[in-house]
Amino acid sequence: xxxxxxxxxxxxxxxxxxxxxxxxxxxxxxxxxxxxxxxxxxxxxxxxxxxxxxxxxxxxxxxxxxxxxxxxxxxxxxxxxxxxxxxxxxxxxxxxxxxxxxxxxxxxxxxxxxxxxxxxxxxxxxxxxxxxxxxxxxxxxxxxxxxxxxxxxxxxxxxxxxxxxxxxxxxxxxxxxxxxxxxxxxxxxxxxxxxxxxxxxxxxxxxxxxxxxxxxxxxxxxxxxxxxxxxxxxxxxxxxxxxxxxxxxxxxxxxxxxxxxxxxxxxxxxxxxxxxxxxxxxxxxxxxxxxxxxxxxxxxxxxxxxxxxxxxxxxxxxxxxxxxxxxxxxxxxxxxxxxxxxxxxxxxxxxxxxxxxxxxxxxxxxxxxxxxxxxxxxxxxxxxxxxxxxxxxxxxxxxxxxxxxxxxxxxxxxxxxxxxxxxxxxxxxxxxxxxxxxxxxx
Amino acid sequence: xxxxxxxxxxxxxxxxxxxxxxxxxxxxxxxxxxxxxxxxxxxxxxxxxxxxxxxxxxxxxxxxxxxxxxxxxxxxxxxxxxxxxxxxxxxxxxxxxxxxxxxxxxxxxxxxxxxxxxxxxxxxxxxxxxxxxxxxxxxxxxxxxxxxxxxxxxxxxxxxxxxxxxxxxxxxxxxxxxxxxxxxxxxxxxxxxxxxxxxxxxxxxxxxxxxxxxxxxxxxxxxxxxxxxxxxxxxxxxxxxxxxxxxxxxxxxxxxxxxxxxxxxxxxxxxxxxxxxxxxxxxxxxxxxxxxxxxxxxxxxxxxxxxxxxxxxxxxxxxxxxxxxxxxxxxxxxxxxxxxxxxxxxxxxxxxxxxxxxxxxxxxxxxxxxxxxxxxxxxxxxxxxxxxxxxxxxxxxxxxxxxxxxxxxxxxxxxxxxxxxxxxxxxxxxxxxxxxxxxxxx
Numbered sequence: 001x002x003x004x005x006x007x008x009x010x011x012x013x014x015x016x017x018x019x020x021x022x023x024x025x026x027x028x029x030x031x032x033x034x035x036x037x038x039x040x041x042x043x044x045x046x047x048x049x050x051x052x053x054x055x056x057x058x059x060x061x062x063x064x065x066x067x068x069x070x071x072x073x074x075x076x077x078x079x080x081x082x083x084x085x086x087x088x089x090x091x092x093x094x095x096x097x098x099x100x101x102x103x104x105x106x107x108x109x110x111x112x113x114x115x116x117x118x119x120x121x122x123x124x125x126x127x128x129x130x131x132x133x134x135x136x137x138x139x140x141x142x143x144x145x146x147x148x149x150x151x152x153x154x155x156x157x158x159x160x161x162x163x164x165x166x167x168x169x170x171x172x173x174x175x176x177x178x179x180x181x182x183x184x185x186x187x188x189x190x191x192x193x194x195x196x197x198x199x200x201x202x203x204x205x206x207x208x209x210x211x212x213x214x215x216x217x218x219x220x221x222x223x224x225x226x227x228x229x230x231x232x233x234x235x236x237x238x239x240x241x242x243x244x245x246x247x248x249x250x251x252x253x254x255x256x257x258x259x260x261x262x263x264x265x266x267x268x269x270x271x272x273x274x275x276x277x278x279x280x281x282x283x284x285x286x287x288x289x290x291x292x293x294x295x296x297x298x299x300x301x302x303x304x305x306x307x308x309x310x311x312x313x314x315x316x317x318x319x320x321x322x323x324x325x326x327x328x329x330x331x332x333x334x335x336x337x338x339x340x341x342x343x344x345x346x347x348x349x350x351x352x353x354x355x356x357x358x359x360x361x362x363x364x365x366x367x368x369x370x371x372x373x374x375x376x377x378x379x380x381x382x383x384x385x386x387x388x389x390x391x392x393x394x395x396x397x398x399x400x401x402x403x404x405x406x407x408x409x410x411x412x413x414x415x416x417x418x419x420x421x422x423x424x425x426x427x428x429x430x431x432x433x434x435x436x437x438x439x440x441x442x
Numbered sequence: 443x444x445x446x447x448x449x450x451x452x453x454x455x456x457x458x459x460x461x462x463x464x465x466x467x468x469x470x471x472x473x474x475x476x477x478x479x480x481x482x483x484x485x486x487x488x489x490x491x492x493x494x495x496x497x498x499x500x501x502x503x504x505x506x507x508x509x510x511x512x513x514x515x516x517x518x519x520x521x522x523x524x525x526x527x528x529x530x531x532x533x534x535x536x537x538x539x540x541x542x543x544x545x546x547x548x549x550x551x552x553x554x555x556x557x558x559x560x561x562x563x564x565x566x567x568x569x570x571x572x573x574x575x576x577x578x579x580x581x582x583x584x585x586x587x588x589x590x591x592x593x594x595x596x597x598x599x600x601x602x603x604x605x606x607x608x609x610x611x612x613x614x615x616x617x618x619x620x621x622x623x624x625x626x627x628x629x630x631x632x633x634x635x636x637x638x639x640x641x642x643x644x645x646x647x648x649x650x651x652x653x654x655x656x657x658x659x660x661x662x663x664x665x666x667x668x669x670x671x672x673x674x675x676x677x678x679x680x681x682x683x684x685x686x687x688x689x690x691x692x693x694x695x696x697x698x699x700x701x702x703x704x705x706x707x708x709x710x711x712x713x714x715x716x717x718x719x720x721x722x723x724x725x726x727x728x729x730x731x732x733x734x735x736x737x738x739x740x741x742x743x744x745x746x747x748x749x750x751x752x753x754x755x756x757x758x759x760x761x762x763x764x765x766x767x768x769x770x771x772x773x774x775x776x777x778x779x780x781x782x783x784x785x786x787x788x789x790x791x792x793x794x795x796x797x798x799x800x801x802x803x804x805x806x807x808x809x810x811x812x813x814x815x816x817x818x819x820x821x822x823x824x825x826x827x828x829x830x831x832x833x834x835x836x837x838x839x840x841x842x843x844x845x846x847x848x849x850x851x852x853x854x855x856x857x858x859x860x861x862x863x864x865x866x867x868x869x870x871x872x873x874x875x876x877x878x879x880x881x882x883x884x
Contacts, residue, residue, distance in 0.1 A: 232778070235747060239777045247747065301853040305677060305689065314773055315764040318757035331756055331775045332852045334859055335681045335819065336674070339852035370853060377777065388840045390849065394833045407832065407858070409849040410774045410781035411743040411812060416849070417776055 002031040006204040007169065007191030010041025010049055012265035013119055015077075016084025019126055025206065025268050026127060033164040034198060036191040037123050039115025040077055050074055050115040051170075058111045061102045071099065078118050087125045094118065109144075110179040113171035116187065120168035129164045138172025138190060140180040146172070148193070148252065155197030167194055188249035196256040203253050203260045205245065210264040211273025212237065212244055214290035215433045219426045223433065226273045229289045233379050234275050236415050240292035240377045250275070286439065287389045288380035291432045295374040295422050297329065298347045299405060300340040302358065303366040314338050316362055324350065329375060330417060332408055339406060341419065344371060373405055374425035378416040378432060389439070390416050396435045402428050444473040448646040449611065449633030452483025452491055454707035455561055457519075458526025461568055467648065467710050468569060475606040476640060478633040479565050481557025482519055492516055492557040493612075500553045503544045513541065520560050529567050536560065551586075552621040555613035558629065562610035571606045580614025580632060582622040588614070590635070590694065597639030609636055627688030634691045638698040645695050645702045647687065652706040653715030654679065654686050656732040657875045661868045665875065668715045671731045675821050676717050678857050682734035682819045692717070728881065729831045730822035733874045737816040737864050739771065740789045741847060742782040744800065745808040756780050758804055766792065771817060772859060774850055781848055783861065786813060815847055816867035820858040820874060831881070832858050838877045844870050 008022050026032045039050045053074050060067035075095050082089045098114055101107070117133070124131035137154040139147045151172070159165055169187020173179050182189045188205060195203035212234070215223040229237075231254040238244045245260070253260050254277070263272040304313060314333045317340070321328055330341040347354070347369075355367055378393050390409065393416060397404055405419035420428045450464050468474045482492045495516050502509035517537050524531045540556055543549070559575070566573035579600040581592040593614070601607055611629020615621050624631045630647060637645035653667040654676070671679075673696040680686045687702070695702050696719070705714040746755060756775045759782070763770055772783040789796070789811075797809055820835050832851065835858060839846055847861035862870045 232745075236777045251747065299853045303674075303854060305693065312764040314770075315757065315760035318760055322754040322757040328756075328775075331773060332850055333770075333773045334850060334852045334854070334857060335678050337852045337854045337856065339854070390846070391833060391836045391840045394836060398830045398833045404832070404851075405855075406853055407849055407851040408774055408776060409846070410776045410779045411741045411848055411861070412745060412776070412779045412781070413847075414779065415776060419853070 002201040003033055003198055004029065004031040004202045004204055005034040005036065005191055005195040005198065005200045006032045006206060007036040007187060008038065008265065009187070009205075009207045010038040010051075011208040012041075012206050013037055013039075013123065014041045014043045014047075016081045018265065019081060019085055019123065021265055021268075022123070022206070023127060025265065028268070031201070032204070034159060034194055034200070035123065035127070035129065035164075035166045036169045036187055036194055037116060037120040037166055038169050038187040039119050040081070050077060050119075051112055054111050054115055055108075057102060058106060058108050061106045061111075067102065071095070071102070074115075078122065081122055085122070085126050087122065089122055089125060107179060109171065109181045112181055113168075113179050116168040116170045120166050124166035127164075127166065129166045130162050132158050132162070132165045132167045134168050134171055134190060135173040135177065135179065137167075138182075138193065140172055140174040142174055142176070144174065144180045146180075146182060151193050152197050155194055159194065159198050182248070185246035185248040188245050189252070192249045192252040192258075192260075195258045196252045199256070200258050203258050204263055205260055206263045206265045208264060208266060209262070210267055210270040211262045212242060212290070214436065215429060216242070216292065219429045220433045224437070225270075226289050227271065228274050228276055228279055228283060230381055231275055231277065232412075232414050233289050233381060236377055236379045237290055237292050240375075240379075241294055242290070242292045286380070286436075288378055288393075288436045288439065290379050291376060291429055291436065292379065293374050293376040293425060293429060294329075294343075295425050296344045297373045297375050297419070298342050298344045299370045299373055299419060300342065300347075300355075301366070301368050301370070302338045302340070302362075302364045303336055304362070304364045305336050313362060317358065320354070320357055320361070324354065326350065326354070330406070330408055332406060341373075341375060341406065370405060372422040373419045374422050374428070376418045376420060376425070376428055376432065378418070378436075379414070381414055392435050392439065393418070393432050396431045397428060400427060400431050402431070444643040445475050445640055446471065446473040446644045446646055447476040447478065447633055447637040447640065447642045448474045448648060449478040449629060450480065450707065451629070451647075451649045452480040452493075453650040454483075454648050455479055455481075455565065456483045456485045456489075458523045460707065461523060461527055461565065463707055463710075464565070464648070465569060467707065470710070473643070474646070476601060476636055476642070477565065477569070477571060477606075477608045478611045478629055478636055479558060479562040479608055480611050480629040481561050482523070492519060492561075493554055496553050496557055497550075499544060500548060500550050503548045503553075509544065513537070513544070516557075520564065523564060527564070527568050529564070531564055531567060549621060551613065551623045554623055555610075555621050558610040558612045562608045566608035569606075569608065571608045572604050574600050574604070574607045574609045576610050576613055576632060577615040577619065577621065579609075580624075580635065582614055582616040584616050584618070586616065586622045588622075588624060593635050594639050597636055601636065601640050624690070627690040630687050630691035631694075634694040634700075634702075637700045638694045641698070642700050645700050646705055647702055648705045648707045650706060650708060651704075652709055652712035653704045654684065654732070656878065657871060658684070658734065661871045662875045666879070667712075668731050669713065670716050670718055670721055670725060672823055673717055673719065674854075674856050675731050675823060678819055678821045679732055679734050682817075682821075683736055684732070684734045728822070728878075730820055730835075730878045730881065732821050733818060733871055733878065734821065735816050735818040735867060735871060736771075736785075737867050738786045739815045739817050739861070740784050740786045741812045741815055741861060742784065742789075742797075743808070743810050743812070744780045744782070744804075744806045745778055746804070746806040747778050755804060759800060762796070762799055762803070766796065768792065768796070772848070772850055774848060783815075783817060783848065812847060814864040815861045816864050816870070818860045818862060818867070818870055818874065820860070820878075821856070823856055834877050834881065835860070835874050838873045839870060842869060842873050844873070
């Protein structure tokens with residue numbers, strides 16, 4: 001028997017009708033044995049997520065405000081779900097316990113975690129699955145830092161004996177039983193850790209989009225969703241601003257080689273995006289999976305004759321940035337030149353200071369800054385046919401008279417990074433996307 | 443009146459018939475007022491340069507060997523020139539002085555410098571120009587290190603009062619009068635220093651080729667010579683192995699803004715190559731001036747998730763190389779990746795050691811080495827039309843199924859650096875050259 005770990009996000013579990021959709025999805029594949037649930041999300045754009053309501057309760061409680069109306073509203077949301085699903089749940093009893101804790105011992109993370117706790121218990125009851133409280137198996141140290149190794153052991157211990165289970169997302173506890181929430185990535189991380197712990201065949205991440213898009217839908221009209229991409233490609237798209245899973249949620253699965261399938265609860269018939277270590281047999285993957293980018297970049301160009309003969313020069317420059325805690329996006333050293341790409345918002349405060357320090361300590365022949373550039377990543381692990389894809393992309397920009405400031409393709413061949421003026425950014429993304437699409441359809 | 447400083451290399455002054463050619467060249471333009479002369483070079487491929495013969499004399503002298511036959515042969519070469527030119531020169535007297543020094547106080551640099559000394563005195567006599575001994579105006583400190591600032595003052599003092607002059611190349615002296623030869627670049631440096639000292643309108647460097655070639659003639663059949671190029675382009679071509687003036691000879695002219703014209707003594711009608719700070723009005727310069735490259739490179743690819751978020755990672759890598767005195771040719775940091783291009787001969791001795799150190803201290807997710815790569819520089823300060831030229835070059839490689847390992851174009855837009863497999867290097871250079879040429883002729 002295979003094991004699929006299926007995580008459902010807040011929008012997928014926002015009300016009773018969504019619980020019904022989720023049950024249909026789970027019942028459609030008996031391999032979906034381990035379910036990870038979020039707290040109820042928004043039911044409509046102006047709605048408030050239950051977790052945000054819980055944080056409001058906490059703020060009111062510690063400042064001596066009246067939190068009961070908000071707590072009642074939260075209780076009402078769960079009551080609606082229970083009634084619509086027609087299940088037994090000791091709602092009043094549970095909310096009495098919660099209220100007592102809020103009054104006597106208000107712990108922010110504990111209160112914030114109750115949305116996942118209630119939602120998961122209700123889902124377990126509705127599905128007839130065993131509820132697994134992450135209080136026992138998502139482990140933190142006494143400082144509240146997640147302990148991944150211990151979590152893996154405890155999760156395995158908790159889940160292996162069970163035929164099926166619902167695990168609450170987002171939180172865990174330290175050795176003394178104190179609740180902590182995950183610092184980044186929330187329930188996506190819980191799902192990823194569970195998938196690793198049980199050596200899942202697949203980690204499904206159910207949300208409200210049909211996977212990752214090949215371009216920003218605010219720039220490109222109706223971009224296609226990406227069918228397969230590698231963990232490295234995902235990381236690049238994510239870094240360049242594509243909204244996807246947080247690194248903390250991807251890393252455990254990536255390290256264990258568990259594929260992640262991003263699916264749409266509203267359209268379970270869509271195949272979504274699968275992030276794979278290795279492409280399944282018979283599936284075709286295209287050399288370029290997507291295009292993403294970041295505006296508001298500055299480029300510092302430093303020239304000094306004989307840089308390449310004494311490469312300590314570049315090391316000295318990076319060292320200056322490092323001591324200032326000034327991160328850079330790219331560094332390209334050529335013959336006699338060093339090009340640094342730095343976010344303009346980070347550079348603006350220290351620009352003159354930095355240039356002065358580089359001038360004083362390294363005495364370059366030339367130093368100049370170009371502002372208002374965008375960096376575009378054409379993402380795809382292209383292997384040997386990279387040349388063709390690169391050429392088509394650069395040709396497209398040339399055809400559109402878009403000036404290229406920098407071109408960077410490292411040996412990994414993961415992405416081609418191209419600098420263009422900010423005012424040409426959207427035009428460039430559209431042109432590149434069109435080129436990629438022509439490749440797909442050919 | 444304008445001032446041209448004209449330096450003639452050893453092959454241009456190898457025998458009497460060449461002296462006649464040189465006089466014709468000088469007489470053809472009255473602006474050619476300051477002449478810098480080398481020692482007699484080879485008259486035919488198996489011939490020995492006079493400077494090499496002088497060094498042979500020195501070696502024999504200090505090891506107690508019989509140096510007189512070689513010294514006589516050197517004297518014979520100058521005697522042939524004097525006879526052919528039919529001029530007065532106290533040859534026996536001068537060689538008696540030289541022989542006495544060799545016997546009593548053999549100073550290597552002094553002996554090595556006498557080729558320039560005799561040749562320049564003979565040329566001055568033949569032209570009717572004043573002979574200027576660099577012993578007085580090319581200055582070294584007591585450690586034998588050239589003192590450029592003092593040289594500029596002394597050269598200016600020596601040359602300004604003169605209508606015309608012949609300066610011996612290659613050597614100078616320290617404050618106590620001890621002769622030192624220039625460590626690199628020889629007479630080319632003397633010419634460059636002289637051109638700066640007199641604020642020359644042009645520095646002509648007369649040699650045996652009609653300028654710089656746009657590609658290696660061992661790879662490309664009959665490559666065109668480059669008409670104009672910038673100092674930065676020259677530096678790149680030189681770095682990539684094109685045989686041109688040494689950096690030490692270019693830097694003074696570059697800093698003073700004096701253009702350098704490389705000319706062919708055998709074909710004075712050829713315009714040669716002019717290295718300019720600014721292109722003369724009405725002259726067209728092409729976006730790509732040439733292609734050059736280096737084989738035997740290795741590429742180290744290092745991956746670590748979140749490299750870009752903590753750019754100290756790249757600084758740490760460069761620091762490791764710096765502490766090992768291991769120079770790199772290029773460094774490209776992308777998203778999560780660092781690509782280093784290092785000469786294979788430098789890497790081979792410390793490869794496992796280096797990878798081990800990077801692994802131990804930086805714990806990357808992946809580290810790999812690709813050997814047997816060549817780096818090709820497509821050289822040209824292209825400004826805004828770089829995209830077109832880049833595209834054509836990359837398209838050419840794609841059309842020829844040449845796999846590209848790295849692409850690097852920094853903000854300076856001076857060159858596009860491309861990595862290709864060693865076994866495809868010559869094919870790639872030929873293909874790129876053909877593409878450049880089509881651009882020229884269109």
